[in-house]
Amino acid sequence: MLFLTTEIVTLYIILNDMAEHTAAPSKKLSTGGILVLLFVVLAFVGYGYYELVWKAKINGSTLIDNPTNKALVVTIDDQQYEVPANTFLKVDLEIGHHKIDCKDYNIAGEDLYLDPTEYGVINPTKSKYVIYNIIYTKKDLKSQFKAYAVEGREIYSLLGKPEVTTNLFIPDRTMGKGNIDDEEPDFENYNRINQDYSYLTKIFRLNDFFKFYDKNN
Numbered sequence: 714m715l716f717l718t719t720e721i722v723t724l725y726i727i728l729n730d731m732a733e734h735t736a737a738p739s740k741k742l743s744t745g746g747i748l749v750l751l752f753v754v755l756a757f758v759g760y761g762y763y764e765l766v767w768k769a770k771i772n773g774s775t776l777i778d779n780p781t782n783k784a785l786v787v788t789i790d791d792q793q794y795e796v797p798a799n800t801f802l803k804v805d806l807e808i809g810h811h812k813i814d815c816k817d818y819n820i821a822g823e824d825l826y827l828d829p830t831e832y833g834v835i836n837p838t839k840s841k842y843v844i845y846n847i848i849y850t851k852k853d854l855k856s857q858f859k860a861y862a863v864e865g866r867e868i869y870s871l872l873g874k875p876e877v878t879t880n881l882f883i884p885d886r887t888m889g890k891g892n893i894d895d896e897e898p899d900f901e902n903y904n905r906i907n908q909d910y911s912y913l914t915k916i917f918r919l920n921d922f923f924k925f926y927d928k929n930n
Contacts, residue, residue: 773830773831773832773885773889773892774803774832774885774889774892774894775803775804775805775806775827775831775832775833775835776801776802776803776804776833776834776835776892776893776894777789777794777796777801777802777804777835777837778796778801778834778835778836778838778840778893778918779796779797779798779799779800779801779802779837779838780799780838780840780918780920781798781799781838781840782798782799783798783817784796784797784798785798785815785817785837785838786815786816786817787813787814787815787835787837788813788814788815789804789806789811789812789813789814789825789835790806790811790812801834801893801894803894804835806827806831807827807831808827808828808829808830808831809826809827809828809831810824810825810826811824811825811826811827812824812825813825813835813837813881815837815838818837818838818839820837823881825881825882826882827882827884828882828884829884830884830885830886832884832885832889832892833882833883833884833885833892833916834882834883834885834892834893834916835881835882836879836880836881836882836883837881839879839881840879840918840919841864841877841878841879841918841919842877842878842879842883842893842916842917842918842919843863843875843876843877843878843916843917843918843919843922844875844876844878844883844886844914844915844916844917845870845875845876845914845915845917845922845926846870846871846872846873846875846912846913846914846915847903847912847913847914847915847929848871848872848910848911848912849903849910849911849912849913850909850910850911852909852910854871854909854910855869857871858870858871859871861874861875863875863877864877864919866923868926869930871910871912872912875922877919883916885916886914887913887914887915890913891913891914891915891916892915892916893916893917893918893921895915896921896925
């Protein structure tokens with residue numbers, strides 16, 4: 714609190730000095746005007762911090778996924794986790810380097826890098842996942858979609874080919890909006906590109922992706 718107060722006082726002095734040297738005496742900023750300006754600046758800083766940091770911490774998830782029909786035991790940094798069949802387990806891990814073991818899938822002391830974010834899917838079974846840009850639009854944009862081959866199927870996409878991956882870690886590029894724990898993301902979480910459409914980059918298990926695609930196309 715003392716640090717914040719000191720910063721406010723310093724900013725007040727700077728703004729007041731600028732006003733004295735750049736404005737005519739009759740137009741010099743008043744103390745009340747400077748305080749209002751300070752409030753606006755702090756409000757914008759606070760909102761930006763919420764959007765970039767706290768919102769992600771509230772919504773983001775780090776998930777050990779087990780899409781198989783058998784329970785799975787995974788050890789990360791000497792901490793053991795049991796993941797039931799065909800489900801996922803939310804864990805609390807820091808961004809950066811870790812060590813992972815999973816005896817059932819011959820993983821012994823492998824490097825696990827949570828990067829560029831700690832949120833996403835940890836994939837000890839080396840299963841296939843799809844990263845796909847979902848489009849929301851009220852216009853007919855079918856002519857702009859292109860066909861791509863995805864695991865033996867023809868899939869149409871507006872924003873590039875869907876990415877199939879078996880990586881040990883698959884980052885959630887949306888910072889909490891497009892992970893596998895949200896099957897039907899709200900449209901308000903989509904990124905607005907222009908007046909024609911919005912999009913959301915989402916992670917799917919391979920079979921879940923095909924189900925989602927068939928349902929929505």
